[in-house]
Amino acid sequence: MIGRLSIDGQMLAVVTLSTILLLILPQVFEIDTILQLTLNFSFSILALSLAFVWGYAGIFSFGQAAFFGIGGYAYAATAINLGDSTPAIVAGVLVPTLFAALFGYFVFYARLTKIYVAVITLVMTLILYKFMGQTAKPDYMIGNARLGGYNGIPAVPPINVPGQPHLFAGPDEMFYIAGFSLLAVYVLLRWILGTRFGKVIIGMRENEKRMELLGFDTRLYKLLAFVVAAAVAGFGGVVFTNWNAFIDPHVFQLAFSAQPIIWVMIGGLGTLAGPILGTFILSTLSLELGVQKALDVNLLLGAIFTFFVLLVPQGIIPTVRNLLENREAAASNKTDGTTESRG
Amino acid sequence: MHFGGVKAVESITFTLGEGELRCLIGPNGAGKSTFFRCLTKIYRPNAGKIYFRGRDVTSIATHEMARLGVGIKTQVPSVFDGLTVHENLTLAASARHRGREVGRMVDEVVERLSLQAVLGARLDRLSHGERQWIELAIVITSKPSLILLDEPTAGMTHAEVEHTATLIRELNKSAALIVVEHDMQFIRSIATHVTVFHEGRIFLEESAEKVLHDERVGEIYLGKGAFAK
Numbered sequence: 001m002i003g004r005l006s007i008d009g010q011m012l013a014v015v016t017l018s019t020i021l022l023l024i025l026p027q028v029f030e031i032d033t034i035l036q037l038t039l040n041f042s043f044s045i046l047a048l049s050l051a052f053v054w055g056y057a058g059i060f061s062f063g064q065a066a067f068f069g070i071g072g073y074a075y076a077a078t079a080i081n082l083g084d085s086t087p088a089i090v091a092g093v094l095v096p097t098l099f100a101a102l103f104g105y106f107v108f109y110a111r112l113t114k115i116y117v118a119v120i121t122l123v124m125t126l127i128l129y130k131f132m133g134q135t136a137k138p139d140y141m142i143g144n145a146r147l148g149g150y151n152g153i154p155a156v157p158p159i160n161v162p163g164q165p166h167l168f169a170g171p172d173e174m175f176y177i178a179g180f181s182l183l184a185v186y187v188l189l190r191w192i193l194g195t196r197f198g199k200v201i202i203g204m205r206e207n208e209k210r211m212e213l214l215g216f217d218t219r220l221y222k223l224l225a226f227v228v229a230a231a232v233a234g235f236g237g238v239v240f241t242n243w244n245a246f247i248d249p250h251v252f253q254l255a256f257s258a259q260p261i262i263w264v265m266i267g268g269l270g271t272l273a274g275p276i277l278g279t280f281i282l283s284t285l286s287l288e289l290g291v292q293k294a295l296d297v298n299l300l301l302g303a304i305f306t307f308f309v310l311l312v313p314q315g316i317i318p319t320v321r322n323l324l325e326n327r328e329a330a331a332s333n334k335t336d337g338t339t340e341s342r343g
Numbered sequence: 344m345h346f347g348g349v350k351a352v353e354s355i356t357f358t359l360g361e362g363e364l365r366c367l368i369g370p371n372g373a374g375k376s377t378f379f380r381c382l383t384k385i386y387r388p389n390a391g392k393i394y395f396r397g398r399d400v401t402s403i404a405t406h407e408m409a410r411l412g413v414g415i416k417t418q419v420p421s422v423f424d425g426l427t428v429h430e431n432l433t434l435a436a437s438a439r440h441r442g443r444e445v446g447r448m449v450d451e452v453v454e455r456l457s458l459q460a461v462l463g464a465r466l467d468r469l470s471h472g473e474r475q476w477i478e479l480a481i482v483i484t485s486k487p488s489l490i491l492l493d494e495p496t497a498g499m500t501h502a503e504v505e506h507t508a509t510l511i512r513e514l515n516k517s518a519a520l521i522v523v524e525h526d527m528q529f530i531r532s533i534a535t536h537v538t539v540f541h542e543g544r545i546f547l548e549e550s551a552e553k554v555l556h557d558e559r560v561g562e563i564y565l566g567k568g569a570f571a572k
Contacts, residue, residue: 196437203434206423213383213421214438214485215409 011190015183022179026172034175038243040283041178045185045236047263047275052189053229055270056198058205059222060114063121064233064260066128067096069251071234072241073132073147076156081143085242086162092238093231100230101223108222122257129252152248159242169242178239182276185232189272192228201225262301266308268315277316351377353543355391359489364515366530366551367523369540370564375523376418378540379491382521383415384408395489409438414487418494418523420474424467428458428477431466435484452484456510471498479507483514490514492522496529508532527555539563 026034050064075092079085103124107117136149145153159177161167169177192198200221204211208218241247250256259282260275267278282301289297312319352374359365367375380386382393384405393401395411403411423431429449436448453459458480466474475498482490492511496504504526511520511533524530530537530551537554539547541563547554554560 196441199430199434199437202426203423206425207421209385209405210421210423210481211434212405213385213409213415214435214481215406216438217404217406 011187015187018179018183022176022183025179026175031171034171035243036284036287038171038175038178039240040280041175041182042236042239042243043260043263043283044182044276044279045239046233047260047267047279048182048185048189048272049229049232049236050260050264051267051269051272051275052192052232053225054264055272055275056193056205057201057222057225057229058114058208059226060118061121061226061229062118062261063123063125063257064229065251065257066121066125067100067230067233068237068240069125069128069132069247069249070096070099071237072247072251073153073237074234075238075241076153076247077142077145079157080145080153083157083165084163085157085159085165085168088157089159089235089238092241093234096234096237097227097231100227104223104226104230108219108226111219122254125252125257126254129249129254132249132252148248150249152246154246156241156245156247158245174242178243181235181239185235186272186276189232197221197224262305264315266305266312266315268317268319271315271317274315274317350543352381352388355543355545357538357545359519359521361396362515362519363536364511364520364522364534366534366537367521367540368525368527368530368537368554368560369546372542373540374543375540376493377543379415379417379493379521379523382408382491383413409485409487412486412488413491414482414485414489415491416475416478416482416493416495418497420471420478422466422474422478422481425465427463427465428469428480429453429462431477431481432458432484435481438485448484448486452480455483456480472500472503475499476503479510488518490518490520492520494523494525496524496526504529531555 025037029037046064046068049067050061053059053061053064071092074095075085075088078091079088082088107120112120132147133150135147136151138146140147140149147153157165158168158174160169193202200211200216201224204216204218204221211218211221237247237251240251260279263278263282264275265278266274266282267276268274282304285304286297286301289295289300308315314322355374355378357378367378369375377386381388384400384403384407388401391401392399395408395413398411400408400411423434426434432449432452433445436445436452440448453462456476456479458477461469461473461477466477469477475495479492479495482492495511496507499507508529511522514520522530522533534551537549537551538545539554539560546563547557547560549557
């Protein structure tokens with residue numbers, strides 16, 4: 001379905017419920033749960049970026065985590081140099097956006113097919129991993145920020161009240177910032193999907209050739225969707241770096257790049273709520289299993305992924321929605337049948 | 344136009360007047376669909392020139408050709424399968440229109456093709472004939488000035504074929520059309536002029552009556568000696 005957003009009832013309910021939850025949760029949970037939820041929020045923003053570019057525009061970007069990492073590094077370097085988080089947040093979104101615009105121009109205007117887009121975005125991420133890993137020498141500095149190779153950039157300044165670096169966010173404030181950021185990104189993407197641009201990218205996912213035959217320059221629309229997704233992923237990286245107060249090249253690793261793909265697939269491709277759900281389930285599960293050390297985390301995650309690919313290929317949200325629709329249709333047919341037989 | 348060593352279309356000189364309706368016939372593999380793909384720039388010809396309203400359009404892209412006003416209904420319906428009929432038409436209308444005009448255009452086409460009953464249905468749940476009809480609606484919604492129809496009646500019922508013939512005649516009041524068809528009765532009902540394709544070349548260009556009674560055309564379709572029997 002093509003998404004629509006005028007601020008409709010459903011959206012209003014989502015916003016209201018989410019706001020209430022965000023305000024209540026810190027009063028209910030201990031600090032470790034709050035920190036875990038904050039991490040989940042930042043990962044969910046990354047998942048939403050992939051959900052948008054892959055689930056709606058039909059572009060399988062295997063390297064979506066690259067923009068997340070670039071956003072994180074850009075935030076860290078700017079915050080260390082300027083000592084204020086406001087321009088650092090702008091840089092954390094702007095740098096991956098510009099990088100995606102340049103990279104995407106060559107990818108989409110060269111009319112690379114889907115499989116090559118997936119491969120080249122993955123290769124880009126792995127190149128960034130290698131490059132950032134070899135920046136341990138003191139020569140690799142951005143102003144006062146030392147990139148630090150595989151050790152990364154430590155002691156990244158947290159988000160502060162604009163112009164007042166001494167008034168910075170603690171874990172509770174960071175929870176609210178991350179939570180409301182996720183909500184804002186969700187509303188923004190829902191809004192975009194309801195615009196003409198959103199409808200065009202969905203059309204492109206469904207039938208790119210027909211879109212061209214109607215007069216749409218699909219190269220341009222793909223590039224725009226890719227750039228929007230990169231900006232969102234970069235913002236996720238900013239939130240993540242704030243949560244961690246640290247960023248290192250592991251965000252460019254193959255294992256990290258694969259994670260959002262699994263979150264999106266399990267939650268449900270072609271939805272926005274599904275990938276958030278998938279992120280929360282898998283990220284929390286990874287943490288719990290890691291703490292208990294009873295089972296190998298990767299082994300169990302692999303098994304869950306295989307289970308979903310084979311038995312629930314559409315993911316949680318679309319499967320539940322189909323079940324409900326089918327039940328509704330069956331009930332409606334039953335009612336019609338009863339009415340007819342009575343008639 | 345050739346693919347490796349295979350020449351699909353060769354040495355074609357084809358002119359269509361403003362507002363003209365022309366039928367293309369020819370056996371399978373004659374080059375009709377390839378010719379359409381060259382006109383819509385899905386394929387770029389290896390040699391030769393294509394002009395549209397006096398402008399050389401040989402090297403422009405598919406979407407630019409569409410923006411100039413060339414619309415196509417392909418042989419296998421090219422629609423948005425995961426979307427509803429209404430969403431399909433909205434997308435098509437938004438290619439040329441903005442704001443309220445989009446809704447107005449959709450309503451007009453829905454009314455014209457009587458699509459009210461299937462408006463909320465997803466395309467992948469419709470029959471082949473219905474999908475053909477919706478693709479036709481998509482093309483009409485984008486308001487082209489040259490409409491290419493590749494086997495528009497394939498898979499349609501007799502009533503739908505008649506309806507399509509009426510629609511084509513109506514569309515011809517505001518647009519030029521080239522129609523690829525095999526149904527001779529249908530061709531007779533819509534066209535005055537017919538171009539016959541054979542082995543990638545134009546074999547004959549004549550009035551519909553002459554072409555449909557030409558023995559050589561029958562031989563192209565049915566094989567040599569078919570008419571003698």
